[in-house]
Amino acid sequence: MERFGLDSKDRLRASALLLILLFQVTERVAGASSLYPLVVSTWPFLEAVERAWSAANNGYSAVDSVVEGCSACEELRCDGTVGPGGSPDENGETTIDAMVMDGVTMEVGAVAAMRYIKDGIKAARLVMRHTGHTLLVGEKASAFSISMGLPGPTDLSSPESIEKWNKWKENNCQPNFWKNVVPANSCGPYHSNGLLLAAETTCLGDGPRRAVELRSNHFGLHSHDTISMAVIDKFGHIAVGTSTNGATFKIPGRVGDGPIAGSSAYVDSDIGACGATGDGDIMMRFLPCYQVVESMRxxxxxxxxAKDAISRIARKFPDFVGAIFAVNKNGTHAGACHGWTFQYSVRSPEMHSAKVFTVLP
Structure with missing residues (x-):
């Protein structure tokens, strides 16, 4: 420091200041490591949460850790509604929806109604990394995934999904997702009845509005479910991912909220993240996870x-079934639900293993 004309007292002050700065930086790093990595996921999918946390704890990025966690659920066929082998559509076929989002770059990759490929979340990451697109669908998504190195094509059905489909057929394809068709109580083929059905109306100031249809018989824990996961890595970067094989007995071609950014999941590393599960056909009309992140902003x-986003949907669709978790960039998390009891899982450095939190409707 003599080059800068500092005497011994100045050098002593400069050295002390440097030590203070080094201590503050070390303290900040230590504080961050005590918070992160952090994993939050819908449902008690504990093995998936542990795999994501282990990846993040070993230096994986938030995006790659989310992919690890959701891949585990696909392999385990969590609740029969994630990965191959579950949720047959009306034709008895299983298809996959998945999405991944990077909260730093705001990039999104997603696949929907994807056939013959079991690795949904990995296909979504390939879309994000190797294309300028956000969403690929159907057989073209399958062809893209194979061209990028994923194994396939493979049959996504299982003995369990085929048995479920056969029993549904024996029950005259009830329940189903059709409305205003004939015949109403069989397996079709369906045709428009050509008539406007009478509906309840109420005068709300700007004219009559049709009452919303109640759908509680369609959705439950084992008829439709999504793993929606958020990971905060060691650097504080956040990513989210989802994977699902969709609603059981859906009309072929249906895409739910799983691959829709802002609906099943959303993230901004400056703010936090959100994950959702439930009746995707209803929830995707409100983009609840986008709403959650913007409310935290x-x-x-x-x-x-989370409560605000759920209540917005419930006011319009009082019989809908769904749930949300929210986590901010500081690691504070919470959940909200409607129509069922919801559980979500969390793993942080202060925990010896993943912990399940229960949220009442």
């Missing part, structure tokens, strides 16, 4: 943001 805590 405006200062709401995760608990209040």
């Amino acid at each position: 405006l200062g709401m805590m995760p608990k209040d943001a």
Whole structure:
């Protein structure tokens, strides 16, 4: 420091200041490591959460850790509604929807109604990394995935999904997702009845509106479910991912909220993340996870943001079934649900293993 004309007292002050700065930086790093990595996921999918946390704890990025966690659920066929072998459509076929989003770059990769490929979340990551697109669908998504190195084509059905489909057929294809068709109580083929059905109307100031249809018989824990996962890595970067084989007995070609950014999941590393599960056909009309992240951006805590997003849907569709978890960039997390009891799982450095949190409707 003599080159800068500093005397011994100045050098002593400069050295002390340098030590203080080094201590503060070390303290900040230590504080961050005590919070991260952090994994939050819908449902008690504990093995998936542990795999994601282990990846993040070993230096994987948030995106790659999310892919590890969701891949575990696909391999395990969590609840029979994630990965291959579950949720047959009306034709008895299983298809996969998946999505991954990077909260730093805001890039999204997704696949929908994908046939013959079992690795949904890995296909979504390939879309994000190797294309300028956000979403690929159907057999073209399958062809893309194979061209990028994923194994396939393979039959995504299982003995369990085929048995479920056969029993449904024996029950005259009830329940199903059709409305305003004939015949109503058989396996079709269906045709428009050509008539406007009478509907309840109420005067709400700007004219009559048709009452919403109640759908509680369609959705439950084992008829439709999504793994939606958020990971905060060691650097504080956040990513989210989802995977599902969709609604059981859906009309072929149906895409739910799983691959839709802002609906099943959303993230901004500056703010936090959200994951959702439930009646995707209803929930995707409200983009609840986008709403949650934006509410946290405006200062709401995760608990209040999640409740607000759920209540917005419930006011319009009082019989819908769904749930949300929210987590901010500081690691504070909460959940909210409607129509069922919801559980979500969390793993952090202070835990010896993943912990399940229960949220009442």
